[in-house]
Amino acid sequence: xxxxxxxxxxxxxxxxxxxxxxxxxxxxxxxxxxxxxxxxxxxxxxxxxxxxxxxxxxxxxxxxxxxxxxxxxxxxxxxxxxxxxxxxxxxxxxxxxxxxxxxxxxxxxxxxxxxxxxxxxxxxxxxxxxxxxxxxxxxxxxxxxxxxxxxxxxxxxxxxxxxxxxxxxxxxxxxxxxxxxxxxxxxxxxxxxxxxxxxxxxxxxxxxxxxxxxxxxxxxxxxxxxxxxxxxxxxxxxxxxxxxxxxxxxxxxxxxxxxxxxxxxxxxxxxxxxxxxxxxxxxxxxxxxxxxxxxxxxxxxxxxxxxxxxxxxxxxxxxxxxxxxxxxxxxxxxxxxxxxxxxxxxxxxxxxxxxxxxxxxxxxxxxxxxxxxxxxxxxxxxxxxxxxxxx
Amino acid sequence: xxxxxxxxxxxxxxxxxxxxxxxxxxxxxxxxxxxxxxxxxxxxxxxxxxxxxxxxxxxxxxxxxxxxxxxxxxxxxxxxxxxxxxxxxxxxxxxxxxxxxxxxxxxxxxxxxxxxxxxxxxxxxxxxxxxxxxxxxxxxxxxxxxxxxxxxxxxxxxxxxxxxxxxxxxxxxxxxxxxxxxxxxxxxxxxxxxxxxxxxxxxxxxxxxxxxxxxxxxxxxxxxxxxxxxxxxxxxxxxxxxxxxxxxxxxxxxxxxxxxxxxxxxxxxxxxxxxxxxxxxxxxxxxxxxxxxxxxxxxxxxxxxxxxxxxxxxxxxxxxxxxxxxxxxxxxxxxxxxxxxxxxxxxxxxxxxxxxxxxxxxxxxxxxxxxxxxxxxxxxxxxxxxxxxxx
Numbered sequence: 001x002x003x004x005x006x007x008x009x010x011x012x013x014x015x016x017x018x019x020x021x022x023x024x025x026x027x028x029x030x031x032x033x034x035x036x037x038x039x040x041x042x043x044x045x046x047x048x049x050x051x052x053x054x055x056x057x058x059x060x061x062x063x064x065x066x067x068x069x070x071x072x073x074x075x076x077x078x079x080x081x082x083x084x085x086x087x088x089x090x091x092x093x094x095x096x097x098x099x100x101x102x103x104x105x106x107x108x109x110x111x112x113x114x115x116x117x118x119x120x121x122x123x124x125x126x127x128x129x130x131x132x133x134x135x136x137x138x139x140x141x142x143x144x145x146x147x148x149x150x151x152x153x154x155x156x157x158x159x160x161x162x163x164x165x166x167x168x169x170x171x172x173x174x175x176x177x178x179x180x181x182x183x184x185x186x187x188x189x190x191x192x193x194x195x196x197x198x199x200x201x202x203x204x205x206x207x208x209x210x211x212x213x214x215x216x217x218x219x220x221x222x223x224x225x226x227x228x229x230x231x232x233x234x235x236x237x238x239x240x241x242x243x244x245x246x247x248x249x250x251x252x253x254x255x256x257x258x259x260x261x262x263x264x265x266x267x268x269x270x271x272x273x274x275x276x277x278x279x280x281x282x283x284x285x286x287x288x289x290x291x292x293x294x295x296x297x298x299x300x301x302x303x304x305x306x307x308x309x310x311x312x313x314x315x316x317x318x319x320x321x322x323x324x325x326x327x328x329x330x331x332x333x334x335x336x337x338x339x340x341x342x343x344x345x346x347x348x349x350x351x352x353x354x355x356x357x358x359x360x361x362x363x364x365x366x367x368x369x370x371x372x373x374x375x376x377x378x379x380x381x382x383x384x385x386x387x388x389x390x391x
Numbered sequence: 392x393x394x395x396x397x398x399x400x401x402x403x404x405x406x407x408x409x410x411x412x413x414x415x416x417x418x419x420x421x422x423x424x425x426x427x428x429x430x431x432x433x434x435x436x437x438x439x440x441x442x443x444x445x446x447x448x449x450x451x452x453x454x455x456x457x458x459x460x461x462x463x464x465x466x467x468x469x470x471x472x473x474x475x476x477x478x479x480x481x482x483x484x485x486x487x488x489x490x491x492x493x494x495x496x497x498x499x500x501x502x503x504x505x506x507x508x509x510x511x512x513x514x515x516x517x518x519x520x521x522x523x524x525x526x527x528x529x530x531x532x533x534x535x536x537x538x539x540x541x542x543x544x545x546x547x548x549x550x551x552x553x554x555x556x557x558x559x560x561x562x563x564x565x566x567x568x569x570x571x572x573x574x575x576x577x578x579x580x581x582x583x584x585x586x587x588x589x590x591x592x593x594x595x596x597x598x599x600x601x602x603x604x605x606x607x608x609x610x611x612x613x614x615x616x617x618x619x620x621x622x623x624x625x626x627x628x629x630x631x632x633x634x635x636x637x638x639x640x641x642x643x644x645x646x647x648x649x650x651x652x653x654x655x656x657x658x659x660x661x662x663x664x665x666x667x668x669x670x671x672x673x674x675x676x677x678x679x680x681x682x683x684x685x686x687x688x689x690x691x692x693x694x695x696x697x698x699x700x701x702x703x704x705x706x707x708x709x710x711x712x713x714x715x716x717x718x719x720x721x722x723x724x725x726x727x728x729x730x731x732x733x734x735x736x737x738x739x740x741x742x743x744x745x746x747x748x749x750x751x752x753x754x755x756x757x758x759x760x761x762x763x764x765x766x767x768x769x770x771x772x773x774x775x776x777x778x779x780x781x782x
Contacts, residue, residue, distance in 0.1 A: 001632075001633070003407060004403075004406060005405070006403040006405070007400070008399070008400075009398070011398040012395075012652075014394060014396070014397070014652065014653070015393070015395060015653075016394060018394065212633040212636075212637075214617055214621070214637055215614065215617045215640055215644070218616060219614075221613065222610055223606065223609065226605055226606045226609055229605070230605070241392075242603040245603075245653070249392070249606055249653070258644075261640070262406075262640070
């Protein structure tokens with residue numbers, strides 16, 4: 001087990017009817033709030049009205065900025081920063097899923113950042129650490145990104161179609177209000193993409209070269225099994241609180257950094273997927289269900305026993321260890337079957353994507369980087385081969 | 392899954408050579424510190440010198456209060472409060488295990504509490520919530536109590552031999568420095584008692600009447616299996632970092648309240664054990680290894696399937712479900728074998744304790760309470776029967 005630190009002060013407020021606490025939670029930090037959200041689904045499902053009513057009840061003044069899209073854009077972030085500065089706002093409230101939260105985090109630190117080159121200074125230069133940020137709060141409506149209590153955010157610069165992630169303790173949300181009932185009205189495809197994202201956050205942390213990190217293995221395996229069990233049930237019974245609550249809570253714990261302490265996680269599949277959804281604007285979860293099986297097939301021989309453990313303990317493969325390759329192959333096949341059962345693509349061609357941008361994506365993945373990933377350090381040529389395996 | 396909140400802001404700093412960060416961590420809060428510790432083992436194993444050197448390096452003034460004993464005493468807490476007030480101290484640094492941390496937490500809130508009747512106002516009246524406390528930091532040297540990032544503390548009033556627990560967000564430590572190498576010199580019995588305490592924290596949370604709380608089940612089961620696997624290895628190889636680090640990290644996560652969100656935990660065995668170690672001053676972990684099997688035998692029929700799940704997934708019992716009582720019996724027998732393999736008592740008579748105080752302990756357990764425990768709400772008569780089952 002490697003040395004580590006862990007610090008996650010997000011106050012989680014989970015359950016039915018919890019959205020009416022948003023006003024009092026905001027009030028602990030500010031009475032001038034940016035209310036940030038997406039395309040209006042929160043107006044259809046009633047969440048918007050609940051939030052506004054709670055803010056009004058506590059006498060909180062707010063300015064609205066809506067229109068955040070999946071793979072959230074830099075231009076919207078810059079718009080938010082301008083509003084915050086002009087309106088003297090000191091708290092960002094994100095109501096939505098990962099895209100809204102990530103956009104809110106970017107506004108939160110961008111508003112206090114020096115200089116005019118936010119993209120170049122931070123996103124293209126992630127070593128330039130974020131020193132301060134306005135506090136952020138979350139009302140989560142889509143379980144997927146884990147951004148509601150994570151250090152990370154991902155933004156796309158639509159000028160270059162580059163999608164980049166940065167991490168900082170400064171942007172961990174102060175609170176996250178999570179009512180699984182808000183998930184009842186999610187389209188099936190969004191539920192499926194969310195489950196794939198949650199599972200990916202767990203798998204990225206699972207595939208490590210660090211030995212003897214058994215508790216983390218147990219926690220990750222348990223959480224993975226939980227996604228495999230509950231995602232199909234949530235699709236089958238979309239208004240069943242049991243299944244929605246399991247997915248929602250697992251989504252948070254999959255990405256608050258607790259489950260990979262003492263090890264180096266991989267993150268190559270996420271990096272490759274960022275190129276894919278940067279280039280094609282497909283859903284992040286659908287990109288992950290395409291990339292992950294290909295990545296697994298490409299790298300598993302580096303430490304086959306790690307994949308055998310995954311096969312046995314997560315995928316319930318009971319083939320003899322006489323043929324470990326068959327054990328791993330069976331596990332990856334089962335993973336693909338799981339994705340397909342949720343209606344997700346597992347090949348680029350399933351998503352209507354061909355070879356045309358493989359070279360571009362492989363090249364973009366390496367901008368400012370020598371290699372990507374940690375389980376195997378991948379070069380541009382490796383990325384190209386993984387994308388071809390995914391065809 | 393029940394509605395819940397989760398908030399745990401302790402900064403965990405885990406690994407080899409981390410104690411030299413204690414000065415800089417304290418300095419974030421104060422330069423006048425109470426250095427609180429136990430019987431002097433930290434002077435033998437070098438931890439004391441490391442701590443003092445780091446405090447000196449950062450220019451932190453400190454007053455020492457040592458002599459905390461297992462089952463920490465109210466009189467020591469009152470002594471600490473007097474020192475804090477007299478010396479104008481604003482930070483409590485606990486160096487040791489759960490007893491030292493709990494004593495530090497009591498000093499931290501007691502120093503700011505009104506009135507002169509700390510025991511009566513708070514410990515005997517746990518509904519009287521703690522409003523404020525001085526910040527506490529921890530250098531942990533014994534994995535067991537989980538107090539390094541928990542809301543709870545347990546103090547014994549030696550006038551009455553009553554041992555009482557209280558909980559408050561106000562006393563969650565600000566940081567916990569955890570170097571597993573400090574555990575190498577622990578006596579075997581203390582390692583064993585620590586493991587029993589960790590396992591008990593997980594079992595208390597596992598045995599619930601709340602249905603459909605699957606992620607928590609997975610996390611608790613994984614952590615329990617981890618204790619069952621690593622405690623014997625740590626005893627066999629006391630200076631092996633792998634095993635010590637697993638136990639230490641599991642000990643923290645077993646008690647930071649993350650693993651039982653969405654359910655009501657039991658805590659009857661802890662309450663009964665508090666009477667036992669209050670009356671006889673035996674180690675808390677040894678008390679738990681006596682009480683838990685007896686409690687299980689007494690209550691399991693309330694929800695036999697919960698115990699069957701424990702038997703299969705934690706104790707690897709593979710008997711046919713045709714006879715669920717046999718499945719559960721086998722699991723409890725295996726648990727007792729585990730305790731015995733660590734050198735722990737599983738009967739009162741193993742610890743030289745007879746029937747003489749059973750009535751007194753059963754009566755004391757019910758002071759200010761109608762019932763104890765949640766899986767089954769136990770009366771005084773139930774407690775008496777459980778203690779007799781443990782003979």
